Every structure is written in C-alpha cells, then in structure tokens.
Amino acid sequence: MYRMFRTFCRHTAILLALLAMPLLFSAAWADTQVEQMLENSVVKIYVTSKSYTSYSPWNADSISSSGSGFIIDGKRILTNAHVVADQVFVEIQRDGNPKRYQAEVQTVSHELDIAILKVKDERFFNKGKPLPLGELPDIHQEIMVYGYPIGGDTLSTTRGIVSRIEYLPYTHSGLSYQMIQIDAAINPGNSGGPAIAGGKVAGVVMQKAGGEGENIGYIIPAIMVKRFLQDMEDGKYDGFPELPLQAELLLSPALKKKYQLGEEQSGILINKVCANTSAEKLLQKGDVITHIDGKNIDDDGTSPLNSHKTIYFAHYLDLHQVGETLALDIVRDGEALKVELPLDKADESTYVFDQEPRYFIFGGFVFVADDTYDSCLSREDYDDNKEKDKQESVTISQVLAASSNLGFHDLSSMAINKLNGETFNTFEEFYKRLKTSTTPFIMLEDYSGYEVAIDRELAEQEHQEILKQYRIHRDHSAEIDGWDKELTKK
Structure with missing residues (x-):
C-alpha cells in the first residue's frame, strides 16, 4: 500500500510539473522580451565636457565621462543633467553595438537633474522602444536598476527594494524635491539609467549616498519626470515655482496657543514674506498655513502622501507649473481664510552650469x-x-x-x-x-x-x-x- 502511494505521488508530481511547464516557459519568454527591450532602449552616453575655474577663467580642461539614459516618447533620450553638464560633445551607444550616434542636449533642468537628448540620426530609433513611465512604487517593492556603471561596456542590472520615499536635497542643484531611496547597488556611470518596478520606469537613477552608506541609492520619481515633461509640452522649460516666504514648524504648544490655533488645527508659521513677490499682497508674518491644495499640513511640515505615508508639504508646490495658482488655507488672528497664491516666479539653484566664466x-x-x-x-x-x-x-x-x-x-x-x-x-x-x-x-x-x-x-x-x-x-x-x-x- 505504501509503495502504491509513493508511485501515485510521483506520477502526480510529474503531471503537475508538466502542467506548469507552459507557465514557466511563458514567464521566461516574458522576461526575455523585457530584457531584449531594455537592451535596445537603455543606452550608454559618452560626454566630452569643459571644466573652468574662476582662478584662471581663460583656461578650459577637457573631461571625458560616461553615464546612462533611456528612450522615451517622441524619439528622445532621458538622462541626468549632471551627466551632460558643461558638455561640448555627446554620443550614445547601444548594448552590444560598437556604433556611436552623435546627440545634442535639447532641454535641461539642472534643478531636477534631468536632461533630454535628441539623436541627430533618427535611424537610431529603428530599434528600441520608449520605456513607459510608471507611478510611485510602494515601500519594499522590488526594483531593478539598469545602466552602464564603470568597469564594463555592457548593460548592467542590479536588484533591490524601495526603502524610503523622502523629500531631500538633490546633490546636483542643492534644491529639495521628492526622491526614492533604494538598496540596489548604484555606481558611477549608472546615473541617468532607468529603475524598473512592475514593468515600468519608477524613476531615474540619480545619486548614491555619501559617507559610509553602503548600497543606498536615490532615484528621481517618475511623477517628477512627468511633471518636467508636462512643463516642456509648449516647447519651453519654465522650471519649478518658488514659494516666496519663510516658515517655521509649529511643534511648540506655546506657539500654537500664541497664534490662536485650536486643538485639532496644525500647520506651519510664516515668519517672513519675501518683498516684491505675489505673496506680499496676500500673506503676512504670523499667518499659519494649515492646508496646501486641500491637504492638511501637520506641525512637523508634512502632508499625507498616501494612506500610510507623509511627505514634506512643499512636494505639492513642486507638482504645480509656473503660472498656476496654489490653494492655501491659513489662520490669521484666529480666523480661517483661503488664499489663491499666484506662482509667477521659478525657483533657481545657486549652482551654475553650462556657462563659461565671465x-x-x-x-x-x-x-x-x-x-x-x-x-x-x-x-x-x-x-x-x-x-x-x-x-x-x-x-x-x-x-x-x-x-x-x-x-x-x-x-x-x-x-x-x-x-x-x-x-x-x-x-x-x-x-x-x-x-x-x-x-x-x-x-x-x-x-x-x-x-x-x-x-x-x-x-x-x-x-x-x-x-x-x-x-x-x-x-x-x-x-x-x-x-x-x-x-x-x-
């Protein structure tokens, strides 16, 4: 009886394995298709750039470097601004193909560390498909990083998970925006490559953590890339709007009481309104901003990102275009008011790129x-x-x-x-x-x-x-x- 049972189990296992084989082949085929698409759509970027110093501004050193990029809609290549900063000559190359194609920078946002390249010979796009931009990934979601880090010329792949979604300074500009932290290995040369989650681009590889951090990298979220591309739809880059005021957190119960906030109210306290700006006519020192675009601002300056995560409130300012208005709820002398703030000026980095010394x-x-x-x-x-x-x-x-x-x-x-x-x-x-x-x-x-x-x-x-x-x-x-x-x- 025991021998018959073992024989039945063995035959059942074989039958189940045979039934599962089409699914395995299907998954393997799908993975192969994805890999082939990425091989043709993720490119290596070769850059020759100039480097100047204010000490001897008449001299320019020639520097050779490389980075990564990928095809997006409109026969364009997306990469980091820091990959092509101060460039004088740009070439791109596919994995497994020695031919290099000359490219030029079409648009650059040094604030967001994003650049778009156009390839002079459009036959380059006969192979390779645009990679679709996805949504914000979940914490702990698996993510794959593709690019051309130093140490080789072929396409490299590293695997990791999403660790955090933060609001932090971008190294290239010093300005803060939403960014995604991942634990996949990122090295020089990876910059500008895609980070894939759920079959779509979750973000653009940007920088790795400094100091003693290991396997800590950061990517520009796809939502910010979409915001940049939307800005470019009229053929002109306007940048990210400035919030012309300075504010402090309201973590002090005494401060909240002083500015007449109720127990259920929270927000940030304006301590300076910038002169000669749209805010000067609508806001004043001592106002408390309680909501931005209808989203509550907590006393630590954060607003809801989703049902279980928060992010610094300025993220919702960044999603606007210059020329739009920002809806603010404020409390002034204990009275709740609504303000529609015109966003008529772009925020700018103090860092200078793509300019020769004067x-x-x-x-x-x-x-x-x-x-x-x-x-x-x-x-x-x-x-x-x-x-x-x-x-x-x-x-x-x-x-x-x-x-x-x-x-x-x-x-x-x-x-x-x-x-x-x-x-x-x-x-x-x-x-x-x-x-x-x-x-x-x-x-x-x-x-x-x-x-x-x-x-x-x-x-x-x-x-x-x-x-x-x-x-x-x-x-x-x-x-x-x-x-x-x-x-x-x-």
Missing part, C-alpha cells in the same frame, strides 16, 4: 563676474538694503604678478564693493566705468574698506607683456567684445 584682465588683476543670489528679504529689510538693485558681483580671483601691481601679489577672492568710490550694479557697468576711467589711479574697495590702487597708465603699458608672460590667449570673455564696440562708438 571675466577680464586689467593690470594683472583677474576680475570675475557672478550673479547675485536673490535672497528673501522682508519689506523692511528690502527698503533698508542699499544694494537692492545689485544684479551681479565682481571678484578679484587672482593677481598676475607684475610691476604695476606690486604689493597685491598675494591678493585673491576679494569681493569688490566700490570702483573709484562708487558702487555698481552689473559686471557691464563695472567694466565700462573702469575702461573709460581717466583718473591716474583706479581705486577698488571691498566691503570692509580695504583698498587696491591700480596705476592706470602703467597697467595699460604692461598689459600685453603680462598676457605674453602668462601665456594667456584671451584677456576677456566673449560678451565684452560687444561692450568694447559700444565704447569705441562713443
């Missing part, structure tokens, strides 16, 4: 221009600010030693406040006033009152010799050619 040399002094940071000032501080109209600053980045600048050879990083006793608002204004000066000495002054004197005639006499000594082929950036033509006509 500079000129005079008397061996190297003058470099920088855009001033548009900080949030209250109305009172703005009205008292003597430099409210200042758009650009000028710095002495180094001094090329010569007899005309004796005593200042060790000077560097001096921010100039005044030229011949007067302030200036732009680099152009500074340049034209210096070049048209007829005084024997050109006097420069920093914010502490430290002075630099340039013997004008001696500086002009030695100028060409200084350039020759230091092998400088160009003593100013391109925009100054136009300014010189204007000065010649006067």
Whole structure:
C-alpha cells in the first residue's frame, strides 16, 4: 500500500510539473522580451565636457565621462543633467553595438537633474522602444536598476527594494524635491539609467549616498519626470515655482496657543514674506498655513502622501507649473481664510552650469563676474538694503604678478564693493566705468574698506607683456567684445 502511494505521488508530481511547464516557459519568454527591450532602449552616453575655474577663467580642461539614459516618447533620450553638464560633445551607444550616434542636449533642468537628448540620426530609433513611465512604487517593492556603471561596456542590472520615499536635497542643484531611496547597488556611470518596478520606469537613477552608506541609492520619481515633461509640452522649460516666504514648524504648544490655533488645527508659521513677490499682497508674518491644495499640513511640515505615508508639504508646490495658482488655507488672528497664491516666479539653484566664466584682465588683476543670489528679504529689510538693485558681483580671483601691481601679489577672492568710490550694479557697468576711467589711479574697495590702487597708465603699458608672460590667449570673455564696440562708438 505504501509503495502504491509513493508511485501515485510521483506520477502526480510529474503531471503537475508538466502542467506548469507552459507557465514557466511563458514567464521566461516574458522576461526575455523585457530584457531584449531594455537592451535596445537603455543606452550608454559618452560626454566630452569643459571644466573652468574662476582662478584662471581663460583656461578650459577637457573631461571625458560616461553615464546612462533611456528612450522615451517622441524619439528622445532621458538622462541626468549632471551627466551632460558643461558638455561640448555627446554620443550614445547601444548594448552590444560598437556604433556611436552623435546627440545634442535639447532641454535641461539642472534643478531636477534631468536632461533630454535628441539623436541627430533618427535611424537610431529603428530599434528600441520608449520605456513607459510608471507611478510611485510602494515601500519594499522590488526594483531593478539598469545602466552602464564603470568597469564594463555592457548593460548592467542590479536588484533591490524601495526603502524610503523622502523629500531631500538633490546633490546636483542643492534644491529639495521628492526622491526614492533604494538598496540596489548604484555606481558611477549608472546615473541617468532607468529603475524598473512592475514593468515600468519608477524613476531615474540619480545619486548614491555619501559617507559610509553602503548600497543606498536615490532615484528621481517618475511623477517628477512627468511633471518636467508636462512643463516642456509648449516647447519651453519654465522650471519649478518658488514659494516666496519663510516658515517655521509649529511643534511648540506655546506657539500654537500664541497664534490662536485650536486643538485639532496644525500647520506651519510664516515668519517672513519675501518683498516684491505675489505673496506680499496676500500673506503676512504670523499667518499659519494649515492646508496646501486641500491637504492638511501637520506641525512637523508634512502632508499625507498616501494612506500610510507623509511627505514634506512643499512636494505639492513642486507638482504645480509656473503660472498656476496654489490653494492655501491659513489662520490669521484666529480666523480661517483661503488664499489663491499666484506662482509667477521659478525657483533657481545657486549652482551654475553650462556657462563659461565671465571675466577680464586689467593690470594683472583677474576680475570675475557672478550673479547675485536673490535672497528673501522682508519689506523692511528690502527698503533698508542699499544694494537692492545689485544684479551681479565682481571678484578679484587672482593677481598676475607684475610691476604695476606690486604689493597685491598675494591678493585673491576679494569681493569688490566700490570702483573709484562708487558702487555698481552689473559686471557691464563695472567694466565700462573702469575702461573709460581717466583718473591716474583706479581705486577698488571691498566691503570692509580695504583698498587696491591700480596705476592706470602703467597697467595699460604692461598689459600685453603680462598676457605674453602668462601665456594667456584671451584677456576677456566673449560678451565684452560687444561692450568694447559700444565704447569705441562713443
């Protein structure tokens, strides 16, 4: 009897295995199809870029690097902005094919670290299909990372899970947006590749954790990529809207009581409204923002993301386009009010990319221009600010030693406040006033009152010799050619 039972079990197992074989073959075939699609749709990106320093802005180092990208709708390649930042030449290549195709950057968002490439030879798209963008994955959902990390030329795959969904700074821009943390291995070269969950792109590989973190990587969520692509539908990139105020968390019961919030109310306290913005007419210091687009803001600044997760409230600002309005519920002096805030200005990173240095040399002094940071000032501080109209600053980045600048050879990083006793608002204004000066000495002054004197005639006499000594082929950036033509006509 026992032997008959064993025989029955063996035959049953064989029968079940035979019945299951079509399902196994079907799954294996599906996996093969996915792999083949990814092999043709995930590309390696070769980039030659320029690297400048403000210390010697006339010099540019050529740097070769690589990253990853993938095909999306519209015969476009999606990748990271940091992969193609400061690029001068871009090529893409498929897995298993030595041919490289020249590409160019169509649009870039350095804020979100996203870029779109167009391939000059559209025959490239005869193979490969656009990868579909998915939704926000669940915590602990399996995720696959595809790309071309250093150490090889073929497509690499790593597996992991979604660990967290956070609101954190993006390394490339320093600005904060939603991001997904995963535990799949990410290495240099993976940047710009797709992270796949449920057969769709859950996000774009962006960065790995610094410090001692192992197998901690971050991807740009597909929802943010969709937001970027929606921005681009009119052919123009507008960026992400700015919230022109500063606020603090309301974790203190005393603060909540002071600003007349009920026990069931929560929010964030506005402690500064930026001058000359749309918010100045609608909001004021002491207002408490309780809801954003109808979503409650807790006292720690978070709002519901889904039924069991929260995220920093500004995420819902990021989903808007510049030009739209943001719905805010506020409490002012104990009274509940509704505000429709126009979003008419884009937030900007203080980091600069894809721009050559703006500079000129005079008397061996190297003058470099920088855009001033548009900080949030209250109305009172703005009205008292003597430099409210200042758009650009000028710095002495180094001094090329010569007899005309004796005593200042060790000077560097001096921010100039005044030229011949007067302030200036732009680099152009500074340049034209210096070049048209007829005084024997050109006097420069920093914010502490430290002075630099340039013997004008001696500086002009030695100028060409200084350039020759230091092998400088160009003593100013391109925009100054136009300014010189204007000065010649006067």
